[in-house]
Amino acid sequence: MDNKKKGIILLSGGLDSVTTLYYAKSRGYDLTALIFDYNQRHRKEVQAARRIAEINGIKYHLAKIDLSFTQSSLTNRDIKVGLNRDLKSKEIPLTYVSGRNIIFLSYAFSLAESIKAKKIFIGAHIHDYSGYPDCRPEFLFAFNQAVSLGLKNKRIKIVVPLIDKDKRSIIKLGLSLGVPFEDTWSCYRGQRVPCLECDSCRFRVEAFAELGMLDPALVKKKK
Amino acid sequence: MDNKKKGIILLSGGLDSVTTLYYAKSRGYDLTALIFDYNQRHRKEVQAARRIAEINGIKYHLAKIDLSFTQSSLTNRDIKVGLNRDLKSKEIPLTYVSGRNIIFLSYAFSLAESIKAKKIFIGAHIHDYSGYPDCRPEFLFAFNQAVSLGLKNKRIKIVVPLIDKDKRSIIKLGLSLGVPFEDTWSCYRGQRVPCLECDSCRFRVEAFAELGMLDPALVKKKK
Numbered sequence: 001m002d003n004k005k006k007g008i009i010l011l012s013g014g015l016d017s018v019t020t021l022y023y024a025k026s027r028g029y030d031l032t033a034l035i036f037d038y039n040q041r042h043r044k045e046v047q048a049a050r051r052i053a054e055i056n057g058i059k060y061h062l063a064k065i066d067l068s069f070t071q072s073s074l075t076n077r078d079i080k081v082g083l084n085r086d087l088k089s090k091e092i093p094l095t096y097v098s099g100r101n102i103i104f105l106s107y108a109f110s111l112a113e114s115i116k117a118k119k120i121f122i123g124a125h126i127h128d129y130s131g132y133p134d135c136r137p138e139f140l141f142a143f144n145q146a147v148s149l150g151l152k153n154k155r156i157k158i159v160v161p162l163i164d165k166d167k168r169s170i171i172k173l174g175l176s177l178g179v180p181f182e183d184t185w186s187c188y189r190g191q192r193v194p195c196l197e198c199d200s201c202r203f204r205v206e207a208f209a210e211l212g213m214l215d216p217a218l219v220k221k222k223k
Numbered sequence: 224m225d226n227k228k229k230g231i232i233l234l235s236g237g238l239d240s241v242t243t244l245y246y247a248k249s250r251g252y253d254l255t256a257l258i259f260d261y262n263q264r265h266r267k268e269v270q271a272a273r274r275i276a277e278i279n280g281i282k283y284h285l286a287k288i289d290l291s292f293t294q295s296s297l298t299n300r301d302i303k304v305g306l307n308r309d310l311k312s313k314e315i316p317l318t319y320v321s322g323r324n325i326i327f328l329s330y331a332f333s334l335a336e337s338i339k340a341k342k343i344f345i346g347a348h349i350h351d352y353s354g355y356p357d358c359r360p361e362f363l364f365a366f367n368q369a370v371s372l373g374l375k376n377k378r379i380k381i382v383v384p385l386i387d388k389d390k391r392s393i394i395k396l397g398l399s400l401g402v403p404f405e406d407t408w409s410c411y412r413g414q415r416v417p418c419l420e421c422d423s424c425r426f427r428v429e430a431f432a433e434l435g436m437l438d439p440a441l442v443k444k445k446k
Contacts, residue, residue: 099333106329110322134373142369150357
């Protein structure tokens, strides 16, 4: 396989990263998934990510990291996940994990250089999560430039195919690519079924509803 | 304690990071050490780092990370540590671990933001290890700028007090600050006593010799 077509996919198991994986695959990339277990509240997403990698016959690297010191509702069980927030708010939500994408991307660069991959795919986008500073294009661009100075291989690039898309457009893209949405996991609370109250559930369910669909993950759970 | 004086020290247990710790302490910083166990060949340095933190009554966070995918003599036991290399060579040595400082610093920023520290001290310098791209000042500066875009707190700064110093100057600084060099560990091979053949040993022993001293770590081992 041509090394130019080797890529890393940062795979959380959620709708965005899984759609990004299918996009990269459709473009002919030989992917290695990088999955993080940081003892997140919604650790269930790790199972979803592994399953998606397995369905696609993709190698994956599962990295365990300790982020218990961060003050986030996803890493600290004493902080509640905010429910029924204003989804248009520009404030940084309680689910923000300090430096999460910074650490994830750093790992991805290390892995990419090690296995000679030239691209790192990440499902970040500016619409839903404009509140997360580490999803913003200006950060991703500057980070890519800076990290290149610290590596032997200066040409590894972050690719963000969903950057300008809203949730509805992402779902439409995913549908066209055959993404098994029923196998993805987005809910921050990580219980048996999606809570439908956290930001992540609401963005997702509302976008499916706008497309006249019931979220396939809910249909599956109702079986 | 004034938050302005809270700092993180990236502590490997080697001569440079320990001298940096003593420097930061002498400047009145309330430090939290960040120590990495990446199953490095010279994992003995982790013990040294913990001991130094304990001697100084400093809190430390020990982060375990898996870098087994990197192609380095420090992470892959099948690759030998280069011995008796030309220390003036500008080539990247086999001990280079892809993205190591990038990952370490990312973690440090996450921890710093979480505990409200404003400074991250790192013992990088350009003299010994000009071969390591992630020790270069241009990388450190650009990385600091980029990461600030991805964090809530935009004002956390990397501080590199040794940046322009050679090993001899670092040791002189350390001596003036009371660094217990006998408790530091630098040898890449991580056996019972320093090998005196790897780059790290040679830089160190030669610098002590230039100062008319025997490396205290050797004196201790000989007891």
